[in-house]
Structures are given as structure tokens and as C-alpha cells.
Amino acid sequence: MVVERKMQPLPPPEHRRVFRFVIFLALTLLAFSCWALVNSRINNAILIADANNMPLLAGDDDDRHNNGGDHPTSIPAAVPVGSDTTVSAVRMSGPIVRETPLAGAAGRGEGEGSCDAESAQVRVYVYDLPPEFHFGMLGWDGKTTAWPDVGDARAVPHYPGGLNLQHSVAYWLTLDILSSTLPPQNLSRPCIAVRVTNASLADVFFVPFFASLSYNRHSGLRGRDRVSRNRVLQAVLVKYLMRQEEWRRWGGKNHLVVPHHPNSMMQARKKLSAAMYVLSDFGRYPPDVANLKKDIIAPYRHVVPTLGDHDSPAFQQRPVLAYFQGAIHRKDGGKVRQRLYQLLKDENDVHFTYGSVRQNGIRRATKGMASSKFCLNIAGDTPSSNRLFDAIVSHCIPVIISDDIELPFEDVLDYSEFCVFVRASDAVRKGFLLGMLRGVTPDQWTTMWRRLKEVAHHFEYQYPSQPDDAVQMIWGEVAHKMHSLKLQLHKSSRFQRTHSES
Secondary structure: OOOOOOOOOOOOHHHHHHHHHHHHHHHHHHHHHHHHHHHHHOOOOEOOOOHHHOOOOOOOOOOOOOOOOOOHHHOOOOOOOOOOOOOOOEOOOOOOOOOOOOOOOOOOOOOOOOOOOOOOOEEEEEOOOOHHHOHHHHOOOOOOOOOOOOOOOOOOOOOOOHHHHHHOHHHHHHHHHHHOOOOOOOOOOOOOEEEOOOHHHOOEEEOOOOHHHHHHHHOOOOOOOOOOHHHHHHHHHHHHHHHOHHHHHHOOOOEEEOOOOOOOOOOOOOOOOOOEEEEOOOOOOOOOOOOOOOOEEOOOOOOOOOOOHHHOOOHHHOOEEEEEEOOOOOOHHHHHHHHHHHHHOOOOOEEEEOOOOOOOHHHHHHHHHHOEEEEEEEOOOOOOOOHHHHHHHOOOEEEEEOOOOOOOOOOOOOHHHOOEEOOHHHHOOOOHHHHHHHOOOHHHHHHHHHHHHHHHHHHOOOOOOOOOOHHHHHHHHHHHHHHHHHHHHHHHOOOHHHHHHO
């Protein structure tokens, strides 16, 4: 028997419209909830599923940017890197607002040696970047804590030696600011900058990326990688910072980034150019990316040992008139080295030869500078080099032949008191340079030598940091820049509240 089915009558058209609207509204609310959930977590975790497919930033024309003899593959590593050489997953945490002090800072009194947000010149918030961006490059795994224990100076991760050291500025700044909240009995330090964990209290937002070491170690391609790890880290960092409310509020102007190596952060530097950079010079930066108005010139970390005041030979104990050891054939402004070599190579009281860190180069430079009255600091591929700072700690009067050089802390130091400046066009005139140096009397030289010994500590990087050393001088420059920046920002925001309420 066939049972005949009757079709159920359709609801009226107006009911169908209401039913479709309810379904649409429910799906919309569900989609919005999913979006809100993802967006709330996006600042806490950025997953790179395939590092090889990471899109490059604009302007990636040259993968290596070889800096002459400072090629990353030629730099020895004094500390082994961990076995994990790919960035498979990088977790990024945004600024956290905490009302409680850091561990170790609790109970600090207002007595001598205390440092807090009220007494410091500049309050610094430190982004908790993953270890891949900083101490992970030094073999620290960071599995249990966000940062190494910096309470014991002997136990902190060591930075690799050789020429790596000359651009280690980010390392010393990071150690110092992490230690700023330790009790004074654990580690005494000057109170110029202090770390705050409440982002709303910060004057400066410090980005602890060891960009120079990343360039030295991770610029090359490994295995089947299509993108270097150095570029991946830069791309992730840019993406992360652009999402931070703290970056957007002032357009990144109150952020501190340390690409001290002239070739570091090549792909990210323009994207982050609003930030305050700590640089060795401006030789490879266009003026709209880096300039003295917003950025800081920091000294290289010298690679020769520092001479003690009582171990420093005087005028008569330094038989060499002028000393230079380094690469002679350079590009751009460094061509003056070749011309000076031809002029000076046969002079009996001048040491002008090719040299590098290989074959005991640092040991020979240490001995040579300490036995010389003047040390030539000649422009190379870039206007500056660590040779100037090696000369300073060797108490060898620097002769600066670099027309475009910018010098660290020149707003508080008068370099003419302990350096000799010679224009490149004058230096290559036959007889001019030697005539000038031989015309300096023993008394004049001794006056400069004494002043050089007085200022040498301003160019020392060390941990724990000491008063007026390079680390504290840099923080002082940051504080100075922030005063000017805040003035500009406060003036620009005079009428914003009025316009927003109207």
C-alpha cells in the first residue's frame, strides 16, 4: 500500500525573513566572538609555521651586505650557539601592566644605593622578547624564566669574543637595565635608568634585540632555508612592534633599538625608523632614517686591553710616532688609507701596515698602540671603527682623519682636548701630517695624554656598570633625548583633547 505524503505548508514569507535574520545574527555573533578571541591572543603568540616562507620586508635587494673584512662568516665565535638553528616558533608577549614590583626589588629602601622610578632619570619598560632575540644566541635556553639571573655577574651568559665584542652594546644595556631592580646589597649600580614593569609609567620602551650578533651569526642561509634567520627575526620583530599599543601611541618615538653594527637590521631599519637608535655612526643610514636629532652614537667596545694609569708609557717611552694597523684597501671615504699608506710606509718612526685579528693581530695591536705617541684613526668603509676606542684605552693620542665621523657623547666631551683632528684633504698632502705630529711638543702631548687617561672610563663597557662608564653615558643620552622628545610631543598634543571633545 502506498502512503501518500502530504507536504507541510511553508511558513508565511515574513516568518521566513525573521528566521533568516535570526540565523544571520547568530552566525555574525559567532564570527565576532571568534575574531575577538583570536585578536586578544595575537599579541601573546606569533607563530611562524614555516620560516622558509616568511615574506621579506621591502627593500631586500642584497642578502649579505658584506662589510669588507667584517664579514659575518669570518668572525670567530667564543661561545657555542645552541643546536636549534631555525626559528620554528617565536612567542611574543605584549607589555604587561603590573602593580607589584619585580622579584628582588621588594623591600628596597630609600637609603644610599636605592634606585626606583622616583629617583631615576629615565624609567624603562623592557619588552619580554623570546630568548631567540637576545640571550638565546649565547646558549641560554630560557625555559624556566623570561630572563637570566643577573644577580651574579659571574653567572650571566658570556658574549662571544673577537670582533663580535665591538658591537655588543645591546648586551651591556640589557644586563644593566635587568639589574636595576636588584637590591643594592646584591649589585650596586648608578641610578640613571631603572626598569619599570608597569608600561604606563615608562618613559622609554627598550627592545632587547641583539641585532649586531644576529647579523654576525645568522645572516647566512643554512640547509634548505630560503630566508636567513636574521631576516626572519627582523620580520617578526617589526610585525610584533607594529601591533603594540605602546608603539602606536607615539608612533614608536619613545622606543629604544640598538642596531649598532653598520649592517645590522638592514631589512627592518626603515620600518622602525621612528624609534631612537643606538648606532656606531650614520655612514649607512639615510638622514630620514637616522640622525643626531633623535638617535645616539655609542662607542664601540674596544678589543685591546685597557692600560692602567700607572702602566701607561709616557712620551719618551713611546718610540713610534704614528701607528696604524688594519685594512688598507677600502671603499668610499676609506680610499684615503691607500694614499696615506703610500706617503708613510717608508718612514722610520711610523708603523703603517696591513693587519687583522688573525695571527695574534689583537696582541700585536695592543703592544703597538701602547708604544706609540699617536694612533691614526682613518675613515674606512664607514666613518668610524673600534680603532679609535682601542687607541683611547691604550692612551695613544688619536689622530682622527674622517671628515664625516660622529663621536659618542660629544655634547659633554670636548674631543679636541685629547684628540688631533685632520681633514682628509690635508692629510694626503705630502709632508703635512708628519710635520703636524712632529710639531707637537712633549708638554703638549703630555697634557693630552693626561686628559685621555681621565676620560678613558667613559668608553668602558662592563657589568656591573660603574658611574660614568659607557653604559651609564648612553642612558644619560637617552634621558637627554627624551626631554626634547617629550617637549615636542606635549606641544603637538595641546589641542587634541579639545578637538576630541568638540
